[in-house]
Amino acid sequence: MMQPSAPPASPQTTARSKVARADRWFRGLATGFGLSILGLMALLTLALFIDAWPAIRHFGLRFLTSSEWNYVDQFGALPYIWGTIYSSLLGLLLSLPVSLGVAIFLAEIASGSLRTPLSFLVEMLAAIPSVVYGLWGIFVLVPIVRTVETWLNAHFGFIPLFAGAPFGVDMFSAAVVLAIMITPTIASVSRDVLLAVPASQREAALALGATRWESIKVAFSNAWSGIVGAIILGLGRALGETMAVTMVIGNTATISFSLLSPAYSMAAVLANEFSEAVNELHIASLVTIGLLLFAVTFILNSLSRWLVGRLTARATGEGSVRV
Amino acid sequence: MLKKSSAWLRWTVVSAAIASLAAATILVAGNKPSQAAGEVTLTGAGATFPQPIYSKWFYEYNRIHPDIRINYQGIGSGGGIQQITQRTIDFGASDAPMTEEEMAKAPGILHIPTVIGAVVPTYNLPGIRTTLHITGTVLADIYLGKITRWNDPRLTSLNPGVKLPNLPIAVVHRSDGSGTTNIFTSYLTAVSAEWAKKVGAGKSVDWPVGRGGKGNPGVAALVGQTPGAIGYVELAYVHQNNLPYILVQNRNGKYVEPSVESTIAAAAGAINNMPADFRATIVNSPGDNVWPIAGFTWLLIYRDQKDPVKGKALVDFVKWALTQGDQMAEALDYAPLPDSVQNKVLQALDTIRF
Numbered sequence: 001m002m003q004p005s006a007p008p009a010s011p012q013t014t015a016r017s018k019v020a021r022a023d024r025w026f027r028g029l030a031t032g033f034g035l036s037i038l039g040l041m042a043l044l045t046l047a048l049f050i051d052a053w054p055a056i057r058h059f060g061l062r063f064l065t066s067s068e069w070n071y072v073d074q075f076g077a078l079p080y081i082w083g084t085i086y087s088s089l090l091g092l093l094l095s096l097p098v099s100l101g102v103a104i105f106l107a108e109i110a111s112g113s114l115r116t117p118l119s120f121l122v123e124m125l126a127a128i129p130s131v132v133y134g135l136w137g138i139f140v141l142v143p144i145v146r147t148v149e150t151w152l153n154a155h156f157g158f159i160p161l162f163a164g165a166p167f168g169v170d171m172f173s174a175a176v177v178l179a180i181m182i183t184p185t186i187a188s189v190s191r192d193v194l195l196a197v198p199a200s201q202r203e204a205a206l207a208l209g210a211t212r213w214e215s216i217k218v219a220f221s222n223a224w225s226g227i228v229g230a231i232i233l234g235l236g237r238a239l240g241e242t243m244a245v246t247m248v249i250g251n252t253a254t255i256s257f258s259l260l261s262p263a264y265s266m267a268a269v270l271a272n273e274f275s276e277a278v279n280e281l282h283i284a285s286l287v288t289i290g291l292l293l294f295a296v297t298f299i300l301n302s303l304s305r306w307l308v309g310r311l312t313a314r315a316t317g318e319g320s321v322r323v
Numbered sequence: 324m325l326k327k328s329s330a331w332l333r334w335t336v337v338s339a340a341i342a343s344l345a346a347a348t349i350l351v352a353g354n355k356p357s358q359a360a361g362e363v364t365l366t367g368a369g370a371t372f373p374q375p376i377y378s379k380w381f382y383e384y385n386r387i388h389p390d391i392r393i394n395y396q397g398i399g400s401g402g403g404i405q406q407i408t409q410r411t412i413d414f415g416a417s418d419a420p421m422t423e424e425e426m427a428k429a430p431g432i433l434h435i436p437t438v439i440g441a442v443v444p445t446y447n448l449p450g451i452r453t454t455l456h457i458t459g460t461v462l463a464d465i466y467l468g469k470i471t472r473w474n475d476p477r478l479t480s481l482n483p484g485v486k487l488p489n490l491p492i493a494v495v496h497r498s499d500g501s502g503t504t505n506i507f508t509s510y511l512t513a514v515s516a517e518w519a520k521k522v523g524a525g526k527s528v529d530w531p532v533g534r535g536g537k538g539n540p541g542v543a544a545l546v547g548q549t550p551g552a553i554g555y556v557e558l559a560y561v562h563q564n565n566l567p568y569i570l571v572q573n574r575n576g577k578y579v580e581p582s583v584e585s586t587i588a589a590a591a592g593a594i595n596n597m598p599a600d601f602r603a604t605i606v607n608s609p610g611d612n613v614w615p616i617a618g619f620t621w622l623l624i625y626r627d628q629k630d631p632v633k634g635k636a637l638v639d640f641v642k643w644a645l646t647q648g649d650q651m652a653e654a655l656d657y658a659p660l661p662d663s664v665q666n667k668v669l670q671a672l673d674t675i676r677f
Contacts, residue, residue: 070529138544146549165491167549169534251498251535262534268498272537275399276500276526278425 048291055284063288069253075285077292079253083263084293087171087245088238090259091178095234099183100227103190108202108216119191126184134247137177142168142248145176149260164260167250172259174249178241182234189233193226193308194219229307236300240293242267266293361390363636368396369403369416372440372502372557373620376657377416380644383651387643391636400502400526407432407623413633415623418502419526420602431626433675434601435641435668436619439658441558441586442506443616444569447546448473448488455569456481456578459514459607459615462571465492465553466511467518468532473551488551495545495554498535500526506618507555510606524604555616558586559656573615574607585614586658594663601668617658627676634677642672 055063055075066076106119146168153166164170197219205215220227242265250262251272266289277283367377374397381393398406400417407415408429420434444462446455461477464470470477473487497504509524522528536542539560546554546566553569558581561568570578579585592608607615622641628634645668649659660668 071525071527138548142548165493167493167534167552169545169549246498246537247541251537252530252533272499272535273527276401278401278404 045291045294048287048294052284052288052291054280055288058281059285063285067253067255069285071279071282073281075281077266077285077289079255080264080266080269080289081292082255083171083249083253084239084265084267086257087174087178087249087263087265088235090171090175091182091238092231092235094175094179095183095186096231098179099186099234100190102183102187103194103227103230104216104220106187106191107194108219119188122184122187122191124184125180126188130181130241130244131247133177133181134244137173137244137248138169141176142173145170145173148172153260160257161259163258164256166260167262169248169250169262170260171249171256171263174245174263174265175259177244177248178238181241181244182238185237186230186234189230189308190223190227193223193230196226197222225307225310229304232300232304232307236297236304239300240267240297241265242271246271266290363391363632365391365393365413365633365637365640366395367393367403367414367416367622368398368406368412369623370400370418370502370620371397372418373416373438373657376438376648376652376655379651379655380640380648383648384640384643391640393640399500401500403623404429407625410625413637416621417623418618418620419505420621421623429623429625433624433626433671435622435624435672436601436660436664437622437641437644438652439586439590439605439617439619439660440502440506441581441589441614441617441658442503442510442555443558443561443581444553444555444571445543445546445561445566446554446569447548447550447552447567448490449550451485451487452567453485454567455485456572457569458572459510463511463515463518466494466496466530466532467515467521468494490551493549493552494530494533495542495549495552496530496533496535497538497542497555499537499541501538502526502618502620503539503555503557504528506606506616509604509618510616513604513607558582562656571615573611573613574609575611575613577611577613579612579614581614583653583656583658585612586617587661588612589614589617590619590658590664591661594661597664597667601671624675626674631677634675638672638675638677642669645669 059066059075063075063077064081065078066074067078068074068076069079102122106115106122110118146166149162149166149168149170149172152162153164156162201222202215202219205218206212210218245265246268249265249268251264251268252262253264253269254261256263270286270290270293273282274286277286374395377395381395385392395416400419403412403415403417404421404425406412408425418440421429421432426432444457457478458481461470461481464477471492472489473492474489479487505524505526508518508522508528511518511522512524513519522531534545536545536554539556542554542556543560543564543566546552556566560566561581568581570580572578579588588610589605589608592610592613593603593605597603601619601621603619605617605619608617624637624641628637645660645665652659659665
């Protein structure tokens with residue numbers, strides 16, 4: 001402004017460099033926030049590790065193999081690890097036929113007018129707070145489970161799976177609640193994965209004289225690694241589930257194959273005991289359980305992302321789909 | 324390439340600085356609520372069991388003394404002990420007395436009993452709602468897993484008028500650490516040598532049998548949903564939800580209704596054995612009108628108050644709560660301290676220096 005002899009291009013350049021600077025600012029800001037997630041993860045792990053250290057140092061690997069938890073000087077996580085894994089696997093087993101059936105129906109069979117509202121409903125199920133599932137479990141599911149268990153115990157009580165007093169608040173109820181909770185996750189991801197399989201695959205199968213069932217099998221085998229990813233994602237959710245499980249599992253640290261036995265899970269013992277824990281070793285033991293849970297779900301989630309991602313990449317890459 | 328990455332680094336550092344600045348601002352703002360001149364804010368945290376009566380007291384006290392505001396967070400007794408040990412709050416609250424080890428970390432801490440809680444066994448038998456009778460040793464043997472059916476002779480002989488069914492007993496306990504469990508297991512420890520040896524007393528114990536429910540509502544739901552169940556909940560919870568309950572024989576061999584009066588009698592009966600620091604268990608107290616499963620809940624206050632204004636406000640409030648607030652306690656099913664205990668506590672409050 002002060003120098004009228006300046007070339008006319010100058011204000012434009014200034015404007016452009018301003019834009020460039022804003023660009024850089026924005027890029028820096030976004031990168032900062034992006035990296036802050038990594039920083040948060042690292043800090044979280046570090047903080048858990050520091051608080052868990054007294055228990056890790058005191059017990060070492062014995063923490064994973066001991067079942068004694070006396071609130072004074074002995075803490076072993078085995079019953080909690082057992083309860084978490086057994087209830088999650090049982091839940092997965094119960095959920096698999098239903099959730100895969102839902103996924104195949106939505107992706108392969110349902111017409112457009114049915115597909116949209118049903119998909120929406122399935123995803124709605126995933127949004128119900130888990131404490132609501134827990135309340136429903138204790139007031140509706142448990143009496144039904146008890147009736148079933150009483151019958152099973154009377155007729156098949158000699159099988160260890162159905163041994164014990166049928167009270168309804170036990171491993172069976174926990175597995176059923178978990179199955180219902182993870183079904184929407186597995187169903188909706190599997191449906192997306194199936195829809196990612198190119199229609200040309202099914203058309204090719206049909207053109208070669210395959211039946212509808214055989215063409216679905218072709219799509220299914222193409223989507224398989226993605227479906228495994230969906231299943232692992234569901235398993236991850238089951239492992240970390242807290243409120244719904246603690247309300248129906250019976251919260252008793254026992255290791256038993258019986259569906260009628262009460263059990264305890266890692267997330268449930270954290271929720272139950274953390275607020276009243278004072279003893280340093282008790283707190284550290286609970287944090288160690290939290291660290292274990294964190295590690296397991298982290299690994300499972302990474303694995304499932306990798307499997308789902310691999311399939312989606314392959315489905316979009318031309319000519320690389322295996323028949 | 325080098326230039327680019329150094330620019331990245333710079334922006335990362337700048338944005339991190341902005342983020343931490345923002346966080347710091349929030350933290351600082353959070354620590355300093357806008358305060359009018361002369362207004363005193365006291366902060367406490369701890370036990371959830373007395374939270375309803377404490378909230379009522381704080382509210383009523385603030386109406387009489389608008390310049391004094393008391394914030395309370397029900398984070399659990401364990402959290403209360405931790406916070407007061409680290410002096411991050413002005414007073415703590417706990418349903419279980421601090422151990423010697425804990426007290427060593429908080430030199431000069433006082434236990435001030437405020438109200439008394441009672442724990443009552445509840446049950447679920449199809450078609451039966453009458454009040455049952457039980458002795459302490461039989462109750463302990465049920466929780467030890469030695470008595471497993473409702474028609475066990477030791478139960479039927481105590482309840483001659485009731486036809487107890489041939490049902491397995493489903494034992495229910497608290498799964499979360501709680502003062503209620505501390506009172507209940509202290510009682511079992513007092514009446515059963517075997518319980519004392521195998522399990523003991525505490526806010527969480529290693530239960531020999533049974534299933535756990537979270538909180539009083541969790542236990543009540545489990546008992547209500549399970550035919551044949553026995554559990555234990557706070558007195559107020561039995562009254563407010565009209566649950567069937569079991570009378571427990573007291574030390575003098577009498578069966579007394581669980582009530583505010585019989586709970587006060589438990590504390591009065593223990594007065595002769597009251598330690599000077601009030602860390603007393605008052606389970607199985609002597610006396611004809613005593614409900615045997617009862618316990619204090621305490622405020623945790625330092626004898627040496629660092630802030631004279633806050634210290635005076637705190638002591639004034641506690642004195643008011645003990646002398647004026649006791650009618651409010653009864654309305655909420657809490658038993659206030661008997662006069663004998665109250666006098667001793669008021670004397671102890673006078674030793675606080677500020």
